[in-house]
Amino acid sequence: MAEFEREMPSYRLAETHAGDTLQRVAAREMGDANRWPELVWINNLTSPYLTDIPAEASTTVLLTGSMIRIPAPTGINTDATERAQVYERDCKMVKRRLTDDGNGDFAVVAGTDNLTQQLKHRIVTPRGQLVRHADYGCLVWLLQGKVAGPTANLLGAQYVKAAVQADYRVSSVISSTAEVDGDATRITATAEAIAGGKVDISNQ
Incomplete structure (x- = not known):
């Protein structure tokens, strides 16, 4: 073209x-x-x-x-192809490892699936760890080793909410909650994407 x-x-x-x-x-x-x-x-x-x-x-x-x-993508798109373009595509990662597509090439993920994957990566990356992306990541790592309880739950939920909201493809964070699960804290968030559709993220 x-x-x-x-x-x-x-x-x-x-x-x-x-x-x-x-x-x-x-x-x-x-x-x-x-x-x-x-x-x-x-x-x-x-x-x-x-x-x-x-x-x-x-x-x-x-x-x-x-x-x-x-x-900046604008408007509300319902077409799957348009959503794939707005939310971009990337290599598919499983447990932080690249995956094969079965034909000897890297598997890819697009659309809201890619957005979900990238939001999870943002949450598990300590904020400030990447030199060229100082604002990328999440502060939830600050709670590691802390006593689980209402205060830690509230902080964890807010840290995850801030990290998810920082992505330009997220219109708003509908909810972000934390609960004690054994000796760990499980944080779940639901976000509204800019081109329509909801994205669910869970972190433990």
């Missing part, structure tokens, strides 16, 4: 900050620093992309403090 035939994706606007790079903007606004090339394309930018120096700013180099377009 020719470049001029590509459909322009929907977007929202976000303010850039002094000292920003596209990687910082992508990490802050999109949850993934590695998605910075999308910002180049949707904003029609050329190197150095962002600058703090007014004399370097142009129609293809943004001055920090100005607004930048951020790709």
Whole structure:
């Protein structure tokens, strides 16, 4: 498909900050620093992309403090193909291991199944562990080794809720609850996805 035939994706606007790079903007606004090339394309930018120096700013180099377009799915889609595009696809993971599709290739997961998988990964990743994604992850690990009880349950439920809500594909968190299960605490959450449908997540 020719470049001029590509459909322009929907977007929202976000303010850039002094000292920003596209990687910082992508990490802050999109949850993934590695998605910075999308910002180049949707904003029609050329190197150095962002600058703090007014004399370097142009129609293809943004001055920090100005607004930048951020790709953002909008609207409510009911078509399965559209949902798969909104929620993206990834390699299927079982117990943190890649799986085979039976034909010698990696198995993939898409749509709400992928969203569910990625939300679970976010919850089990200690927040702050990934250098390039400082805000990625969940603080529920802080409760490891703590005495189970009402306070720990409330904190755990709130930590999971915050982690799930941080994903741009989540419209709202309907519920997040925790209960003691033997010597562990089981936390379950239900989220409403931006393109419709509910996602259930359980963590123990």
